[in-house]
Amino acid sequence: xxxxxxxxxxxxxxxxxxxxxxxxxxxxxxxxxxxxxxxxxxxxxxxxxxxxxxxxxxxxxxxxxxxxxxxxxxxxxxxxxxxxxxxxxxxxxxxxxxxxxxxxxxxxxxxxxxxxxxxxxxxxxxxxxxxxxxxxxxxxxxxxxxxxxxxxxxxxxxxxxxxxxxxxxxxxxxxxxxxxxxxxxxxxxxxxxxxxxxxxxxxxxxxxxxxxxxxxxxxxxxxxxxxxxxxxxxxxxxxxxxxxxxxxxxxxxxxxxxx
Amino acid sequence: xxxxxxxxxxxxxxxxxxxxxxxxxxxxxxxxxxxxxxxxxxxxxxxxxxxxxxxxxxxxxxxxxxxxxxxxxxxxxxxxxxxxxxxxxxxxxxxxxxxxxxxxxxxxxxxxxxxxxxxxxxxxxxxxxxxxxxxxxxxxxxxxxxxxxxxxxxxxxxxxxxxxxxxxxxxxxxxxxxxxxxxxxxxxxxxxxxxxxxxxxxxxxxxxxxxxxxxxxxxxxxxxxxxxxxxxxxxxxxxxxxxxxxxxxxxxxxxxxxxxxxxxxxxxxxxxxxxxxxxxxxxxxxxxxxxxxxxxxxxxxxxxxxxxxxxxxxxxxxxxxxxxxxxxxxxxxxxxxxxxxxxxxxxxxxxxxxxxxxxxxxxxxxxxxxxxxxxxxxxxxxxxxxxxxxxxxxxxxxxxxxxxxxxxxxxx
Numbered sequence: 001x002x003x004x005x006x007x008x009x010x011x012x013x014x015x016x017x018x019x020x021x022x023x024x025x026x027x028x029x030x031x032x033x034x035x036x037x038x039x040x041x042x043x044x045x046x047x048x049x050x051x052x053x054x055x056x057x058x059x060x061x062x063x064x065x066x067x068x069x070x071x072x073x074x075x076x077x078x079x080x081x082x083x084x085x086x087x088x089x090x091x092x093x094x095x096x097x098x099x100x101x102x103x104x105x106x107x108x109x110x111x112x113x114x115x116x117x118x119x120x121x122x123x124x125x126x127x128x129x130x131x132x133x134x135x136x137x138x139x140x141x142x143x144x145x146x147x148x149x150x151x152x153x154x155x156x157x158x159x160x161x162x163x164x165x166x167x168x169x170x171x172x173x174x175x176x177x178x179x180x181x182x183x184x185x186x187x188x189x190x191x192x193x194x195x196x197x198x199x200x201x202x203x204x205x206x207x208x209x210x211x212x213x214x215x216x217x218x219x220x221x222x223x224x225x226x227x228x229x230x231x232x233x234x235x236x237x238x239x240x241x242x243x244x245x246x247x248x249x250x251x252x253x254x255x256x257x258x259x
Numbered sequence: 260x261x262x263x264x265x266x267x268x269x270x271x272x273x274x275x276x277x278x279x280x281x282x283x284x285x286x287x288x289x290x291x292x293x294x295x296x297x298x299x300x301x302x303x304x305x306x307x308x309x310x311x312x313x314x315x316x317x318x319x320x321x322x323x324x325x326x327x328x329x330x331x332x333x334x335x336x337x338x339x340x341x342x343x344x345x346x347x348x349x350x351x352x353x354x355x356x357x358x359x360x361x362x363x364x365x366x367x368x369x370x371x372x373x374x375x376x377x378x379x380x381x382x383x384x385x386x387x388x389x390x391x392x393x394x395x396x397x398x399x400x401x402x403x404x405x406x407x408x409x410x411x412x413x414x415x416x417x418x419x420x421x422x423x424x425x426x427x428x429x430x431x432x433x434x435x436x437x438x439x440x441x442x443x444x445x446x447x448x449x450x451x452x453x454x455x456x457x458x459x460x461x462x463x464x465x466x467x468x469x470x471x472x473x474x475x476x477x478x479x480x481x482x483x484x485x486x487x488x489x490x491x492x493x494x495x496x497x498x499x500x501x502x503x504x505x506x507x508x509x510x511x512x513x514x515x516x517x518x519x520x521x522x523x524x525x526x527x528x529x530x531x532x533x534x535x536x537x538x539x540x541x542x543x544x545x546x547x548x549x550x551x552x553x554x555x556x557x558x559x560x561x562x563x564x565x566x567x568x569x570x571x572x573x574x575x576x577x578x579x580x581x582x583x584x585x586x587x588x589x590x591x592x593x594x595x596x597x598x599x600x601x602x603x604x605x606x607x608x609x610x611x612x613x614x615x616x617x618x619x620x621x622x623x624x625x626x627x628x629x630x631x632x633x634x635x636x637x638x639x640x641x642x643x644x645x646x647x648x649x650x651x652x653x654x655x656x657x658x659x660x661x662x663x664x665x666x667x668x669x670x671x
Contacts, residue, residue: 056551077553092551096544096612097537105541106552111534117471121478124267135274143669 003033006068007163007195008053008084013062015048022048023219026062030164030195035186037210038199041238045219046199047089050166053197054086055079080106083163087170089199091153099123099137099144103156126155131181146173154182164195171205183209203231266481276481283487294664300657301605301621305628312632319632322509328624328631329512330443333519334359334577335594336623339601340519340526341570343619344563346602347530347543349611350406352395352567354413355598358388359575360590361421366439366576367431367585368424377439381576388572391417392565399564400557406564414595422587430586433579443580447511456517457503461496465489515577520620522570527616539563543611574598592640593630593647600651601626608658626650 008030015023023045030036038046051057053064055073063070066082073079079086093102100116100123109115109122123137132151134144141149150173157165167186171179186196186209200206206213206227213225215237223237235246269276277286291299312319338355345352362384369380395413398404425431433440448456468488475482506512530536541549542559550556578594579585603609604625605618629650633643 054551075553076551077555080553086551088551092545092548094541094544094548094612097540101537101541105537105549106554108534108537114532114534114537117474117478117480120480121267124480133271135271137268142666 003031003193005032006030007032007066009065011063011065013049013052013059013064015045015052015057016060021219023052023059025220026216027221028214030197032163032195033190033193034211035190035196035198035209037206037213038197038216039201039203039206039213039234039238040216040222043218044216044238046216047168048219049216050086050088050168050197050199053079053084053166054088055084077106080160080162083160084166085157085160085162085164086166087150087153087157087168089168089172091149093141093149093153095142096140098140099127099134099152102141102152103159105156107160122159123155126158127151130155130185131178147175147178150174151178154185158189162194164197165189166197166199168199169201170198171200171202179205203234267479269481279484280486280490283483283490293668294661296657296661297606298621300654301625304604304625308625308628308632312628312635316632316635319635322505322507324509324631324635326447326506326510326513328627329506329516330581331631332623332627333513333515334574334581335597335601335627336516336519336574336619337522337577338571338574338594338598339605339619339623340522340616341567341574342598342602343526343605343607343614343616344539344570345406345567346599346607346609347539347611347614348560348563349543349609350399350560350563351599351609352392352410352413352564352571353407353595353599354391354395354410354417355567355571355574356590356592356594357414357417357421358391358568358571358590359578359594360587361417361424362388362572362575363579363585363589364421364424364431366579367433371431371433371585377437381439381573384576385569385572388568388570389565392568393561395568396557396561396564399560418591421590425585425587430584433583433585435583439576439580440583443515443577444583446514448514448517450507450511453503453507453512454500456512457499458496460499461492464492464495468492515581519577523616523620530616535559535562540612543613545612571598593644596647596651597623597626597630600647600654603651603658604654608662609655610658610662 006029008028010026010028013023013026013028014021026045026049028036028049038049040046048057052059053073055076055078058074064073065071071078071082073082073084094105097105100119103123103126104119109119120137127134127137130151132148132155134148134151141152144152150170154167154170157167170182174182183205186198190196198206198210210227213227213229213234215222215225215234217238217240222240225234225237232247235244239246277283290297309320318324338359342352342355365384365387366380369375369383370377375383391413395406395409398409399406465488469485472482472485472488503512530539538549538554538559541552541554542556546556549559575590578589582589601622602614602618603622605620605622607614607618626647629646630643633646
């Protein structure tokens, strides 16, 4: 896989939940060595799209091509096998299991006689790469803080050396240093030739790492931008109008400042 | 190499690391206080039961009475072992009693009435159990039918089948000279085998413990320390040796209980050391997370229900061999509740995701001790039912309180 090769191609993907159309005619391309940011307001369909790609939901229409081959992502297992790893917004960790078990869940080393020593060593190595502050990998997840859980979820996505990593709001629960670590990590993953799909409400983070910014609005594509695009333009695309609550607030603040 | 700060898992200065025997004790006390009770309810229960019943009737602690107790415990214990599997997923099987009764009827009809070889009849009964379990799993997977409803329906349906099979005769006596009945009534380990069985666990524990320790040291991880390992193994061996010595003052250790223990060891290995076992705990803890990790939740459910019903069927065979008959009463009455109570008393949570195979063995000894003690006092079954019901209620309350305490202390 060379840098710039098309890994994932979505055409006309739609998803309906009963009467609600969560996604309609979505187009999305992800290339090797590229960070694609997926932005949009609440309810724009970002998480639904991620879940379709993770095999959690099945699309009602449309085609998904993986390295040029049409594929159907009918279960999370299929997506993982293809090389699509996901960090879900709700993290999807098992609170009753310890960190090592969660990292290797579904992909344990030596299925008939679990190799706990090797798994623990790899867990520590992986967590150190992420500069994670986890006190003990043998404590159940229930005893970890939100940020620590986030790190465990990210570490788990890296474990299988996937081609594409999808991160749904990865920095929402993180501290300053760890946010920077995650952004570094995203760049490192990209430089290794993987594709990254990043969902974030934080425009600063998005601009910092994204090569392309795909805007979703009400379940539809609403333009593709680069990190040179101005903040106003992005907000306009996200909210669907140049005249929106964000621009009104900015104008009011400016008026107040000049008055 | 031995410098603690260099070790991979000892880099974080915020964590207290409990070293040595004192440290292990301190960690144990911490765990219990935060609601991780482990074996504590069983030990407290056994002490209370022994004191109460032996003051009321000294025969209770006589070696031969305890031998009988172990004979009786094996059948319920096997059924309870299956219950552990479904409880781990947060499911339940209420038809285990009926399944065990049906299985004993199947053995009676196939073997005694139709002349099928005994081994084949037993296999047939266990296979029937597996099929019933698969059906429950299918209903749960395809129709999202809550397992307590599906198995409640099964309770009645299987009981009906048992009555139908035994219909013409009412009960079938198993031949007294057969291996199956001997197994359930008189087969006792020779003294040397029982002592070997008492020593072996400690030896294996030290052997594998040292091996793991060496591997961990090689991988630059900390390990609990030899003193703790030797202390644990020593305590275990001393305890087992005493039990075996005491039982050998009477008839000795029943093979039936030995076979049950082997099943417990096998399931314990499967749950703790295999991918299947890890998946069981994951599905019980958070089924959606398990699914997103690529685990087939449906297959895990099928396997758990099938295992539960198969073990219930085998338990039914054990019960039939103990009573030397397959009757309409087999598997009715308190069998269901005793098996479920045993698993819960032993420390397997009703809420899923927590438990161990050993809880079946420990819990069934408590339950059987109560039942045995009450029988010695010549109490009618009406009182026995009431007391067993109360014990189950207490066990569930302890489970719920421990769960709440664990949540408060940030443990799952």
